Structure formats: structure tokens, C-alpha cells
Amino acid sequence: xxxxxxxxxxxxxxxxxxxxxxxxxxxxxxxxxxxxxxxxxxxxxxxxxxxxxxxxxxxxxxxxxxxxxxxxxxxxxxxxxxxxxxxxxxxxxxxxxxxxxxxxxxxxxxxxxxxxxxxxxxxxxxxxxxxxxxxxxxxxxxxxxxxxxxxxxxxxxxxxxxxxxxxxxxxxxxxxxxxxxxxxxxxxxxxxxxxxxxxxxxxxxxxxxxxxxxxxxxxxxxxxxxxxxxxxxxxxxxxxxxxxxxxxxxxxxxxxxxxxxxxxxxxxxxxxxxxxxxxxxxxxxxxxxxxxxxxxxxxxxxxxxxxxxxxxxxxxxxxxxxxxxxxxxxxxxxxxxxxxxxxxxxxxxxxxxxxxxxxxxxxxxxxxxxxxxxxxxxxxxxx
Amino acid sequence: xxxxxxxxxxxxxxxxxxxxxxxxxxxxxxxxxxxxxxxxxxxxxxxxxxxxxxxxxxxxxxxxxxxxxxxxxxxxxxxxxxxxxxxxxxxxxxxxxxxxxxxxxxxxxxxxxxxxxxxxxxxxxxxxxxxxxxxxxxxxxxxxxxxxxxxxxxxxxxxxxxxxxxxxxxxxxxxxxxxxxxxxxxxxxxxxxxxxxxxxxxxxxxxxxxxxxxxxxxxxxxxxxxxxxxxxxxxxxxxxxxxxxxxxxxxxxxxxxxxxxxxxxxxxxxxxxxxxxxxxxxxxxxxxxxxxxxxxxxxxxxxxxxxxxxxxxxxxxxxxxxxxxxxxxxxxxxxxxxxxxxxxxxxxxxxxxxxxxxxxxxxxxxxxxxxxxxxxxxxxxxxx
Numbered sequence: 001x002x003x004x005x006x007x008x009x010x011x012x013x014x015x016x017x018x019x020x021x022x023x024x025x026x027x028x029x030x031x032x033x034x035x036x037x038x039x040x041x042x043x044x045x046x047x048x049x050x051x052x053x054x055x056x057x058x059x060x061x062x063x064x065x066x067x068x069x070x071x072x073x074x075x076x077x078x079x080x081x082x083x084x085x086x087x088x089x090x091x092x093x094x095x096x097x098x099x100x101x102x103x104x105x106x107x108x109x110x111x112x113x114x115x116x117x118x119x120x121x122x123x124x125x126x127x128x129x130x131x132x133x134x135x136x137x138x139x140x141x142x143x144x145x146x147x148x149x150x151x152x153x154x155x156x157x158x159x160x161x162x163x164x165x166x167x168x169x170x171x172x173x174x175x176x177x178x179x180x181x182x183x184x185x186x187x188x189x190x191x192x193x194x195x196x197x198x199x200x201x202x203x204x205x206x207x208x209x210x211x212x213x214x215x216x217x218x219x220x221x222x223x224x225x226x227x228x229x230x231x232x233x234x235x236x237x238x239x240x241x242x243x244x245x246x247x248x249x250x251x252x253x254x255x256x257x258x259x260x261x262x263x264x265x266x267x268x269x270x271x272x273x274x275x276x277x278x279x280x281x282x283x284x285x286x287x288x289x290x291x292x293x294x295x296x297x298x299x300x301x302x303x304x305x306x307x308x309x310x311x312x313x314x315x316x317x318x319x320x321x322x323x324x325x326x327x328x329x330x331x332x333x334x335x336x337x338x339x340x341x342x343x344x345x346x347x348x349x350x351x352x353x354x355x356x357x358x359x360x361x362x363x364x365x366x367x368x369x370x371x372x373x374x375x376x377x378x379x380x381x382x383x
Numbered sequence: 384x385x386x387x388x389x390x391x392x393x394x395x396x397x398x399x400x401x402x403x404x405x406x407x408x409x410x411x412x413x414x415x416x417x418x419x420x421x422x423x424x425x426x427x428x429x430x431x432x433x434x435x436x437x438x439x440x441x442x443x444x445x446x447x448x449x450x451x452x453x454x455x456x457x458x459x460x461x462x463x464x465x466x467x468x469x470x471x472x473x474x475x476x477x478x479x480x481x482x483x484x485x486x487x488x489x490x491x492x493x494x495x496x497x498x499x500x501x502x503x504x505x506x507x508x509x510x511x512x513x514x515x516x517x518x519x520x521x522x523x524x525x526x527x528x529x530x531x532x533x534x535x536x537x538x539x540x541x542x543x544x545x546x547x548x549x550x551x552x553x554x555x556x557x558x559x560x561x562x563x564x565x566x567x568x569x570x571x572x573x574x575x576x577x578x579x580x581x582x583x584x585x586x587x588x589x590x591x592x593x594x595x596x597x598x599x600x601x602x603x604x605x606x607x608x609x610x611x612x613x614x615x616x617x618x619x620x621x622x623x624x625x626x627x628x629x630x631x632x633x634x635x636x637x638x639x640x641x642x643x644x645x646x647x648x649x650x651x652x653x654x655x656x657x658x659x660x661x662x663x664x665x666x667x668x669x670x671x672x673x674x675x676x677x678x679x680x681x682x683x684x685x686x687x688x689x690x691x692x693x694x695x696x697x698x699x700x701x702x703x704x705x706x707x708x709x710x711x712x713x714x715x716x717x718x719x720x721x722x723x724x725x726x727x728x729x730x731x732x733x734x735x736x737x738x739x740x741x742x743x744x745x746x747x748x749x750x751x752x753x754x755x756x757x758x759x760x761x762x763x764x765x766x767x
Binding site: 018019021022023024025026027028044045046047048051093095099100102103106107 | 495516519520521522523524525630631632633634636655740741742743744746
């Protein structure tokens, strides 16, 4: 008699009951199993379930047999019950042939094995249910994540489209306001033209930032690495800030460490954008002392450190200032113009380029923002 | 239940068949059981047009032999007209039952009130036992089950079942509203064993006692009969030494070994793994006594027989040879003596028998004698 041929209780018990019914020439055999959801019945033939239910006396006897704790087997008319375990009973409906004592002894000896097989099925069913629940939850989480990402992408795509569309008319505003400034030079209206022009510049910068962020979110920002001269790029970027530092009468310095590779492969536009942002912030917040850009090697990486002797950033604001629309100061303490997007963009661009930005700052002493990039040798591009 | 004595037409003349059917229909036949011997089942076109035009349910098929008037006929058609309406469920592909279980269960719902269920199957189907277990699963132990495997001694795949669709393969499950009295016995006795079925695949026994099955079987048959079993004489030698699956009460269900394949012995009917198998032998006297015992079992059911439908095994008949020819006469005499009136006996020699033995579960038998006593009309209350 094969027992435990499957971990599916219905299949395992059907195989067993079918073989048992044939080997003992029974009319029917059933297993009653007190499970989590009440009495579970497995039968061969399955028709016997409804036929037995039509006989209240038989039903009552079977329920009593399931509830009592006898050992071995008990009989009632053509029915015989064999206890499988504390929670399960095997019922046999005999036909003309009555089970011999020898056959019964063999069957009783099989009951512990059947109990093990039933327990294995039960354990399997429970672990399967748990697994199904976990899969369902995972699938719901995945769906929610996909919905959120889709919504975020839609928003970003909309933002990218609208920023692009707004930049076009703004360029006209900027162009004509610059002409107006020239036309009205020395005139009492010159101040108005200057105001239009500077507001336009500010709007353009903001749109450019929004466009960059939208591209980053929508995974549309594509880097264009080029083989560039490192020193040349640094000097070009530094030049206007060096002049501005001089104008503000603060000390400015560009230091490029000896032994650095002459040429590197990097997206020059995005590298300039990051350094510009860091230098712009440094000069904006520093009113005396010094501002410097130094390029060096750090643990095999390339480090562009922008340091200043400005007001510094409190430790609790170190994380926040890289978030979008966030600045170190709040409310009335906010003393600088800007969208609060620059550092967020700089950090995300750095990560897109395979690097990161470090911040060291002490209130009252100044700040150091360090862009760290993996140094890419130009030869790699040719592969 | 029967409308008069069945009519036997001793040739394959379709016109005579049609005339006999028309006569029964004129007398109010509600269903027809048609049993054709293998030589009379060849005219597929003729049978198709006849069967498809019938206005009442029809069932039956082509069998190696038709039993009528004490003789086994290789040619001839037996027409049995019933006064009750049969519910016929056709299973086009019994080998696909496992994958179409729900559809079969649905179709069988119409037979849940039947008091007799006949199962006629293509005897060469590979999954007869799967079909049988599904039928019993749905219908339970209530009805009397009787049937067998149709086909011919040519043992080739060909349409062999009669229904309103024409001549088809597959299987048919027929519900009747009256209960037949059943007797099922075989009379084969164990002469060697038990052997543990250590390796098996369906009906192909690969290992007995962890040795090649053919080697074990060959050794035992040689010891018992002095004959050497080889592929050429396998069927003729092995039919005298079938295999018996031991039940827990010590009785046997017979499995007929039909051929050797490599080291395996191939049977008609499935053999469960890890079962105890014996080699059986049938003394003619014991087999004949089993036939009488089956008649007595059927009579013990309390049915007052108007006729007896016999499903006997072809290979059992071949083994009994001349003795088998006297079996029908013995049965007829036994039944007539017991009932005090003549009881016509008719039936088929089949390729495997289907019955519920001793009111137990439904099983597929080999080399077994199955007798169904058909009651007189009006002797059983109509359950409807």
C-alpha cells in the first residue's frame, strides 16, 4: 500500500484510499480530518461523501468516532473506524467481505505512517499558504512600486517638456531685455531693463535646473564622455570665479596637484556644471577670507575640492542641503537667492558619473565640498 | 426490462439487422444493446448509417465472440431490446481521462440515479483503469456495474463501440434504471508465489522480487509445466498461467500476461507497485465451478431473471477450449433449475471484464466470468 506519494493531501489520500478500497474490496473508504477549517473529508469514491451524509445515524457515529480517543479500530454495522492520529480517522465501508483480523492488523500497523504522511501534507499546506501570502504581498508591493514609478516618470516627463517649452520664449525676453539695457544706458529707465534682465536670468537658471532634474528622474539624462585636458578645463572653469573673488576682495586660488593625468575621459559639460555650482555657492556665501578649487588624487580617485571661509553649515543640515528645494538656512535665515536645486542636481550628476560629493564644514570656519570621480584613462575609450 | 428474447442474426447482413431492429422499435423498444461478433463488425459504413439513424439510444459494440444459444459465434449480431431508456455517456478518449477529469465528472452526473451501469471500452485502451476509477469515484457503490473490453482477436486498434455517433473507439458508460443481479468469479488458483512487484510501469511488470520479471515468470512456468516460455509461444503458454494480485482477504484479481518485452512481462490491466503477485493456474473443473458460483451469487441478489447477460474472457475460453463450449449449457441448466423456468443466456467473449465483485468497488478483471441477471419487467420499482 503506497502512503505519502504526494504532499498534496487530496492526491495522497486519494491514491491511498483507492488502493485500500481495491485491496480490501470495500464499497468506500474515507479519511476524516479535523483541520483548521473544521472537518475535512477525503473519500474514494467521492460520491460516498454525499451518500453517507444522507444517513444521519452514520454521520453521528462517524463524528463520535472522530471526537473520541479510542485506540485501534471500532466497528458499527458495515462501518469500521481506524484511528490515524488524535485528529484523523479512517473509515471503511465494507461490502460482502468483512475485513479479516489479519488484514485489520496490517492496516492498524500502517496508521502511524499514514499519520506522518497526513502531518507532512498539513505542514506543506501551511508553508505553501504562507508562501502564497508572501508572494501576494510581494506582487502587490511590486505593483504599487511600478504605479508610483510610472506616476513619477509621467510627472518628470511633463516637467521636462514644460521647462523646454518655457525656455524658448524666455530666451526672447532675455535677448530683448539686453538690447533694452544697451538702448537705455544712462537713462532713468535703465534700472527697469536691468531688473527684467536679471529676473529673466534667474528664471532661465531655474528652468535649466528643473530640466536637469526631470531628465535625471525620467532616466533621460545621457552623459557624453570626451577625452579632455584636465588642467585646461579646471583653468577655464576657475577663470570667472577667480575674477569675481578679486572683485569681492577675497583670496582666490586654483591648485592642481602634480602628477595627475594630463587627460581624462569625462562629460565636460556636466563636470563644469558641478564645479560651477560648488564654486558659485562658495562665492555667494563668502564675503571675506578665501575661496579655492584644488584638484588632487585621493585613494586612487580624482578629487575636485571647493573650499571657502564662509559661514559654514551646521552638522544637522549636512544631509538636508543635498535634498531638492532645500538650503542650509530656513525662513528669515535664508539669505541667498536660488532655487535650492543646485546641490541636489550636482549630487545626482556626480552619482550618474560614478562618483559622489563629500561635505566637511564647521560653523564659523567655512566649508569644503569635494567632488570625487573615478579617473578614467583616455585609452579606455578606444576599446 | 427486456422486450422479448434477444434476436441473433447469424451473418453480417445489415438488412436483416435493420429488420430485427425495426420489429423491436415497433414493439416499443426504448433502447438497444447490439453485440456484434468480430466478423460481423467489419462493414463500418453500413453500421454507421444504421446506428446514426436510430431513434432510440443504442450501445454495445464489436467483440471477439458473441455467445448465444450455447455457442460462441465469430460471426453474427445479437440485438437486445430494452423497455427502459438508457442514458449513454460517450468518452471519446479514455487515455485522456486524467487530463479531462472535470469534464468526465460533469458528463457522469446524468448517470447518478442509474441502478445499473454498463461500461463498454475499447479493449486496447491503455488507461481503462483510470476511467474505471473515475466512474466509480463519481457514481459510488450504488449501481451494479458490468461491462468489458470490445475489439477483435486481431488485437489491432479499430473502431469497436456502437452508439448514436456510429462505430467509434473510446468508451461508453451506460446508465439503466433497473438493477441487474451480479456474479463475478474466476476460479483460478495460486500455484507459485508470492512475488513482490519490485518494479512496474502501468501494465508492464519489470521486476519481481528485484529480479527481471520475465526471468522469474519463465522459471516458474517451466517448473510448473515443463514448457519454455519464449516470445513466439508466450501468449499460448502464458494463458494457462495468469498472474494474480493478492487482496488482503487472500482472494486474487487476475492479470493476463499477453506478451514479453525485453525483460518485462506485459499484462492486460495495471499492476500496482509493491503488491504481492502469484502465478495462477486454472483447472477446468475449478473454472467451471466458478461459473456456477457466479450464477449463484447473482441469484442471491434476489433478482428474478428474465435473461442472463454474460461477459466472459476470451483468453479464459481459449484456455478451457472444448470445456468452454459446455459452459453455456451448464449455466443455462443451473439458472433454469434454480428459477424453475428457462432463462436465456447470451453475451460476449471480451478483452478484459469490468465489474464490481461482491458489492465491493469497481475493478478491471482478466480471465473472469461476469454474469448479470436481467430482471423481468415490472419486478423492480422504477426509481423515477
